[in-house]
Amino acid sequence: MKRFTLVVGLVLVCSVVLTALVSLVWTPFDPIRVVAADALLKPGWPHLLGTDAFGIDIVSRLMIGAQTTLQVGIIAVSIAAVVGVPLGVLAGQGSGWVSEVVMRASDVVYAFPALLLAILFAAAFGGSTWTAMAAIGIATIPAFARVARAGTLHVMASDYVLAARSCGTSRMGIAVRHVMPNIAPLIGVQASVAFATAILAEAGLSFLGLGTRPPTPTWGRMLRDAQNLLFGDPLQSLWPGLAIALAVLGFNLLGDGLRDYLDPQLREVS
Amino acid sequence: MTHTTKVEGRSRWQRLLLAGLVAMGLLTAAACTQQPTVTVKKFVIGASAEPASMDVTTSPSAAGPQVMLYNVYETLVRIDGDGKMRPMLAQSWDISADGRVYTFHINPAATFASGTKVTGSAVVKSQDKLRSDAATTTVLRTQLADVATVTAPDDATVVFTLKNPSQNWLYYMTSTAGIVFDPTLIGEAATKSAGSGPYAWTAWNKGSSVVLTKNAKYWGTAPRFDEVTFRYFTDANALNAAMLAGDLDVISNVQAPEALSQFSDTSKYTVLDGATNGEVTMGFNHQSPALQNQNVRKAITMAIDRAALIKTVWAGKGQLIGSMAVPTDPYYVDLANAVPFNVAEAKALLASSGVAMPTLRIRVPALAYATKSAQFVASALNEIGIKTTVDELPFPATWLDQVYKNGDYDITIVAHVEPRDINKFADPTYYWHYNNPAFQALIAKADTEPTEAAWLADMADAQKVLTDDAAAVWLFMLPNLVVTKNTVTGLSPNAVTLSFDLTGVARR
Secondary structure (H helix, E strand, O other), X not given: OHHHHHHHHHHHHHHHHHHHHHHHHOOOOOOOOOOHHHOOOOOOOOOOOOEOOOOOEHHHHHHHHHHHXXXXXXXXXXXXXXXXXXXHHHHHHOOHHXXXXXXXXXXXXXOOOHHHHHHHHHHHHOOOHHHHHHHHHHHHHHHXXXXXXXXXXXXXXXXXXXXXXXXXXXXXXXXXXXHHHHHHHHHHHHHHHHHHXXXXXXXXXXXXXXXXXXXXXXXXXXXXXXXXOOOOOXXXXXXXXXXXXXXXXXXXXXXXXXXXXXXXXXHHHO | OHHHHXXXXXXXXXXXXXXXXXXXXXXXXXXXXXXXXXXXXXXXEEEOOOOOOOOHHHOOOOHHHHHHEOOOEOEOEEEOOOOOEEEXXXXXXXXXXXXXXXXXXXXXXXXXOOOOEOOHHHHHHXXXXXXXXXXXXXXXXXXXXXXXXXXXXXXXXXXXXXXXXXXXXXXXXXXXXXXXOOOOOHHHXXXXXXXXXXXXXXXEEOOOEEEEEEOOOOOOOOOOOOEEEEEEOOXXXXXXXXXXXXXXXXXXXXXXXXXXXXXXXXXXXXXXXXXXXXXXXXXXXXXXXXXXXXXXXXHHHHHOOHHHHHHHHHOOOOEOOOOOOOOOOOOOOOOOOOOOXXXXXXXXXXXXXXXXXXXXXXXXXXXXXXXXXXXHHHHHHHHOOXXXXXXXXXXXXXXXXXXXXXXXXXXXXXXXXXXOOHHHHHOOOOOOOOOOHHHHHHHHXXXXXXXXXXXXXXXXXXXXXXXHOOOEEEEEEOOEEEEEEOOEEOOOOOEOOOOOOOOOOEEO
């Protein structure tokens, strides 16, 4: 059953990644070129999922949208992990006041939802993929810091760390040689879950017109364009909605599956 | 002792109960004697933009006059649904031979909602307010700049003397600039209803609605509704949903034409598709070096299939136009196909211009018609080899700041909804920075022409100058899309004035 979660998650994530990779070199139609005569075609051939109000092939737009989705996810999660993990390890290793400062600061950032921060950034610097990625990344830092700190505290209490310290290994040495390898699975799981959140946040921002700039297609923007057609042509909203749902589901399942697979305690219980 | 108290207590309860029953019986009897047939006739209008102030002369927003003009406040003369000049507070008017002196004869029946008579001195005081009030908008100040003196020789007459003849001035008087305030309430126009119209405004629920109540003492044809409410919706879909739920009698202007199919049931709804004064204008920044070349601008015009654009962007509603005028303008010349769509010719023209085209920045307000048009235009320009980037700027604040004030753009798309706004192209400081001395001279000459015929001829020429020079691309005329319950009658399909004119509206 646990394997099942992992496999379904992997399949969904891999299909998003593959789609994005393929779209780098090939899409069935031009994803930007307006063909007014082909507007709002029903699903069929050659437009498998039909066309949007601009006469652009929906499959092609969804494919390019996968690129944006992955780009935002990867960069936002990287920002969060690269800043959050060292902070968490530092807090877990450090003395009382270092830990306090880092964790209270992360509480403050935690208080701002990613979307709110992104709207703030968009207002200050103008909406774009970059402001969306930065905002989502910054808002996700505390989650990584917390997970990393909890893992570090656990590792620091172990006998082998005690042994390493008694041999005179530096703090940095312990962090690199003992803490990081042991908390890596935790970070991996967190990254997968954060990826799902980032996808949702990016879709939300693009839906509000604060994310990726047109004409670059994104799933959120496709939803926004389809909004007024909800009653006339509901399929227009279905496709991008389905894409977002499946991608988010995929990364969440992957995270769950990974956790179950990697966590020795959970493995023993089953 | 306790026993006695108990007896007393019980009897008190009994007395109270009896008194209660008697009172209820009396109330029921009283209620029965009232006529239960009296119903308040209510009319609810759904709209998208809320007024910024109840004194419409202090805000340039069109949302104020939409509610107030002709409904709460009246003017000496008015424009009807066909764009014709009609009497209102003035039953007739004379214009001197030199076109400088206008004498209005006020309808002797006219009174304000307070009961005060509408007199010449009320008109004088209203005009004084507009000219002396620091809060009066610059648009109104410009419109009234031609007036030298306003005098009231007697109660029934008011005389305007202009500094020079003006073909536009009387037209301005049909709108906000011509409003006549009740002189007893003139200082409180922002908080009190001070008009002579068929309705008086009685409540402004900020962020939600404005309520008008019937003026029982109206001097003209009695209003048909007891209460009229303008309800505001920022979201186009919420507006449509309220109409579908039966909460509204009218949607004053549909903001999402692709959703009109929801109202296709003619047994329930009527959809009006008329004209407005709104030109969806794709403006060039004439300070951008590449766009200073006339051939480049013409090539861009030719590259855009505007008929297809209307279909894609505004669900095929709206009309093709070719210059800064709409068909309901008296001077309108049909230039819609003066520069036809032709990709091959556009490419050739662009090549012959010899201009190395930079990447053009299309920066539009984040409004549905503008963002969709921008996407269409970006694709069309790509076809003739012009690269573009598209920015969607929050409207109004960011767009006004960056594009309108700072001129930080190459191309923008905005609907210009003010009536007769072709003269904006004669102002080189306006955000297009279009500086054509010949056009400026033509517009100045037109306004001071002694006869209407000469004015019409000049204005026709002015439209042609703009089209020939490709001063901008006029994408389409915004349609006036109104949805009503099919029991509603008397609404004009055209929105040629700023007013949502309730005077002829009735419900079967």
